[in-house]
Amino acid sequence: MPSNQLTESGQLRHFLTIEGLKRPLLTEIMDRAEQFSGISHRQVKKVPLLRGKTIINLFFENSTRTRSTFELAAKRLSADVMNFNINTSATSKGESLLDTLHNLEAMHTDMFVVRHNQSGAAEFIAQHVAPHVSVINAGDGCHAHPTQAMLDMFTIRRHKQDFANLRVAIIGDILHSRVARSQIQALATLGVGEIRVIGPQTLLPRESQTLGVHVYHDMESGLEGVDVVITLRLQLERMQGALLPSAREYFRCYGLTEEKLKYAKPDAIVMHPGPINRGVEIASSVADGPQSVILEQVTHGIAIRMAVMSMALASQSEQAEIEE
Amino acid sequence: MTMPKTSAEIQNLLEEMAETIREELADKDPLLVGIHTGGVWVAKALQNILGEDFFDAPLGTLNIAYYRDDFTRIGMHPQVSPSDLPFEVDNRHLVLVDDIFYSGRTTRAALNEIFDYGRPASVTLAVLIERNGRELPIRPDIVGASVILPRNQHLKLRNKDGLQLEIRAAGALNAE
Amino acid sequence: MKICILNGRVIDPASQLDIDHNIYIEDGKIVAIAEDLAGFDADIEIDAYNKIVCPGLVDLSARLREPGQEHTATIESETRAAVAGGITTLAVPPDTDPVIDNPAVVELIEDRAKKAGRTMVLTVGALTQKLNGELLAEMAALKAAGCVGVSNGVTEIKNTVVWRRALEYAATLDLTVFINAADPWLQKQGCVHEGTVSARLGLSGIPESAETIAVSRDLILIEQTGVRAHFHSLSTGKAVKLIREAQDRGLPVTADVSAHHLHLCEHDLGNYDSFSHVMPPLRGVRDREQLKQGLRDGVIQAVSSHHQPLDADAKLGPFAETTPGLSALETLLPLTLKLVEDDEISLHQAIASLTCQPAAILGIDAGQLKAGASADICIIDPDVQYDCLPSAFISAGKNSPFGGWLFQHQVSHTLFQGKVVYQREPN
Numbered sequence: 001m002p003s004n005q006l007t008e009s010g011q012l013r014h015f016l017t018i019e020g021l022k023r024p025l026l027t028e029i030m031d032r033a034e035q036f037s038g039i040s041h042r043q044v045k046k047v048p049l050l051r052g053k054t055i056i057n058l059f060f061e062n063s064t065r066t067r068s069t070f071e072l073a074a075k076r077l078s079a080d081v082m083n084f085n086i087n088t089s090a091t092s093k094g095e096s097l098l099d100t101l102h103n104l105e106a107m108h109t110d111m112f113v114v115r116h117n118q119s120g121a122a123e124f125i126a127q128h129v130a131p132h133v134s135v136i137n138a139g140d141g142c143h144a145h146p147t148q149a150m151l152d153m154f155t156i157r158r159h160k161q162d163f164a165n166l167r168v169a170i171i172g173d174i175l176h177s178r179v180a181r182s183q184i185q186a187l188a189t190l191g192v193g194e195i196r197v198i199g200p201q202t203l204l205p206r207e208s209q210t211l212g213v214h215v216y217h218d219m220e221s222g223l224e225g226v227d228v229v230i231t232l233r234l235q236l237e238r239m240q241g242a243l244l245p246s247a248r249e250y251f252r253c254y255g256l257t258e259e260k261l262k263y264a265k266p267d268a269i270v271m272h273p274g275p276i277n278r279g280v281e282i283a284s285s286v287a288d289g290p291q292s293v294i295l296e297q298v299t300h301g302i303a304i305r306m307a308v309m310s311m312a313l314a315s316q317s318e319q320a321e322i323e324e
Numbered sequence: 325m326t327m328p329k330t331s332a333e334i335q336n337l338l339e340e341m342a343e344t345i346r347e348e349l350a351d352k353d354p355l356l357v358g359i360h361t362g363g364v365w366v367a368k369a370l371q372n373i374l375g376e377d378f379f380d381a382p383l384g385t386l387n388i389a390y391y392r393d394d395f396t397r398i399g400m401h402p403q404v405s406p407s408d409l410p411f412e413v414d415n416r417h418l419v420l421v422d423d424i425f426y427s428g429r430t431t432r433a434a435l436n437e438i439f440d441y442g443r444p445a446s447v448t449l450a451v452l453i454e455r456n457g458r459e460l461p462i463r464p465d466i467v468g469a470s471v472i473l474p475r476n477q478h479l480k481l482r483n484k485d486g487l488q489l490e491i492r493a494a495g496a497l498n499a500e
Numbered sequence: 501m502k503i504c505i506l507n508g509r510v511i512d513p514a515s516q517l518d519i520d521h522n523i524y525i526e527d528g529k530i531v532a533i534a535e536d537l538a539g540f541d542a543d544i545e546i547d548a549y550n551k552i553v554c555p556g557l558v559d560l561s562a563r564l565r566e567p568g569q570e571h572t573a574t575i576e577s578e579t580r581a582a583v584a585g586g587i588t589t590l591a592v593p594p595d596t597d598p599v600i601d602n603p604a605v606v607e608l609i610e611d612r613a614k615k616a617g618r619t620m621v622l623t624v625g626a627l628t629q630k631l632n633g634e635l636l637a638e639m640a641a642l643k644a645a646g647c648v649g650v651s652n653g654v655t656e657i658k659n660t661v662v663w664r665r666a667l668e669y670a671a672t673l674d675l676t677v678f679i680n681a682a683d684p685w686l687q688k689q690g691c692v693h694e695g696t697v698s699a700r701l702g703l704s705g706i707p708e709s710a711e712t713i714a715v716s717r718d719l720i721l722i723e724q725t726g727v728r729a730h731f732h733s734l735s736t737g738k739a740v741k742l743i744r745e746a747q748d749r750g751l752p753v754t755a756d757v758s759a760h761h762l763h764l765c766e767h768d769l770g771n772y773d774s775f776s777h778v779m780p781p782l783r784g785v786r787d788r789e790q791l792k793q794g795l796r797d798g799v800i801q802a803v804s805s806h807h808q809p810l811d812a813d814a815k816l817g818p819f820a821e822t823t824p825g826l827s828a829l830e831t832l833l834p835l836t837l838k839l840v841e842d843d844e845i846s847l848h849q850a851i852a853s854l855t856c857q858p859a860a861i862l863g864i865d866a867g868q869l870k871a872g873a874s875a876d877i878c879i880i881d882p883d884v885q886y887d888c889l890p891s892a893f894i895s896a897g898k899n900s901p902f903g904g905w906l907f908q909h910q911v912s913h914t915l916f917q918g919k920v921v922y923q924r925e926p927n
Binding site: 096116120123140207 | 694695696698700701703705707816817818820
């Protein structure tokens, strides 16, 4: 069951997950991002599109990087941005999530950008906001991180023309990765020929194949003939849950080295959602090497977030129009 | 003035406009900027008449979608090509071209956008048609023709077998 | 007080009775089930024409929240809900606050239940003190106080030595042990069934092995200790198979399933629907089918509510942070009889799994219609089309995933010890 993130006329009202969105909408997001990406090269790096709109970055989980790119995107659109970092342990003591939300809503907020450590949190918030408020999911638990997936698609599109003929491999902790889930759904929606996941069984979801991917447990066969190699960040606390013996052993089996990258196509691009654990999931020589597009991903993140924010807030205008 | 409709009539207007631009700006190394979509067509036509070398750089184009004042009411506009000014605007003399001058709001948005690229020495506004209905203290410097239309009628420039003007009832235009 | 229930279709699975008869009640007892009883002058006549008249329902597990969480629900509020659902006997697990590990708590609950006076509330005592899994509770005292069995509730006994001793001690006292089988480590890491839906929603999963490992271990110890045991709320097809094999080799084990596990599966989680957050989790479609098969085959003898009323706040939050459980007293009967509407089980089987079979598991004389028995009776209107409306539940807990479901069977009257304790308002 897809989320209720579209308006009746199919416009993006919230952006919670890639699941359930159609290809034309994903393409529109990328096309609009393409237009917005030019603004960063101007003398004044902003446009007045969202002037007077209030956007709150509501982060229940620390992430300076993601929050910064959302903040920058909002500012380039001339919106007013406020950052709210909430320590989840503090909320569990007193104020409930809904209390926090309604308090901030009372400040006439137009949009919440939400990050939370629980799967489904963005969906929950979207179900409880007022009708004129949009919610953008900036990562919820192990569920979804749709803007990250879209900036990855945008990066792939810049380098590879046609999604249909691509072979994409995602390496690492798929089980706990909201990025991987959203990437897989986006790649599938855009019609990618083959999606592979590579990792030990402890880091792959049970029933992985129902996500529409081919499962590999070793890099040699998993990377063979691949056009795009996506490495995921390995949370170092995974050692605690007996999911892995050590970072060293992970690197030995699944760390992306120049040697292992040779299994992929010679023109394969290497991606990583950041921040990188060098020497754990990827060798420095690959992260900084000629096939790496990791820094481009960061740049594209701003344009993608500008596109999504403006589209979601535009759908509110449409709502207002209907109400009139 | 009667409404110019045919390609030939429009061509005459364009040549008169080009002549004025030549007279007023020839010694200033001007740069040409067209507003999407009709303004770009008019700017290209002016460029053809004035010759490749008259302007100092290729034609610049503006998509003012992000500068409009009706986002809250109307939301996102359909996608068009992004703005592209392939030159520095600081201290330069710009000729800003649009097809039809009506309320002045498009010009306002375009000026805002230009100033986000830099600080030009001057901006000269050239339009093919100026019609009644001005809402802001902005008016064109160079005008092909001025016409008076009932408020419920809209004027639209088409580019099919040459430039042509069409008058439409308001509803029909919105439904497009 | 003399009551006559007229012209109903009297169904009593225990005596294989299914006949259009009157039931004559006097002084709280059934006097006769007959076409006519000469000289019986009823004070109240209940017209049960076109209705089913069956024994009052017996529910093996319902949490009433008292003592301990009276702000959520009370024995008063939940027994009112129970009789609205046709339930006249229910068993309370020991995880109240304080825990049912001493006779005083048993007395308190029985006292409150008597005051409410509309349904039999039985207690299941604790296996270990404070349910801490370390020291044995005073089971002999609990039995003497009236506990119908012992259990450690949903709190695991991790230490296998303690578990074995507890079973041996219960066997000595001839007490039935009620088990919620779950491997604590595999269960606690997740909040939903580990499968396609957990993979999609990114929720941490509970593998079916959380249940099968625990059931396997427990069956081995049951065999070793000779204790009589009952498994609560099976959720997996594989556990049904393990129980079936154990019964086939003669072990004294029984099992129940919740009504919601017979109707819902992991896909009902939809978009993080916290009302479908239950423990054990809703499993796969195949598990649901195997649970129904187990019920048909008699491996599972009872359908229970596993009622857990919750505050509204408990279900408001990101899925994993919400409290599992659902308010189920008022949906137990319509959901179980929906299986009859869907041709999954026979009407007799459905009623047996709600009455005489759970009564046998509790070892009590209830769940039957016969002369001399307590007049605990449920009258069901079998052909009312109505929407389930949790906000209108009598229970203090409105937490049900069945809102909007179309039900057909509805309780019209409930009698407890010969008194009409519930009568549905005319629609």
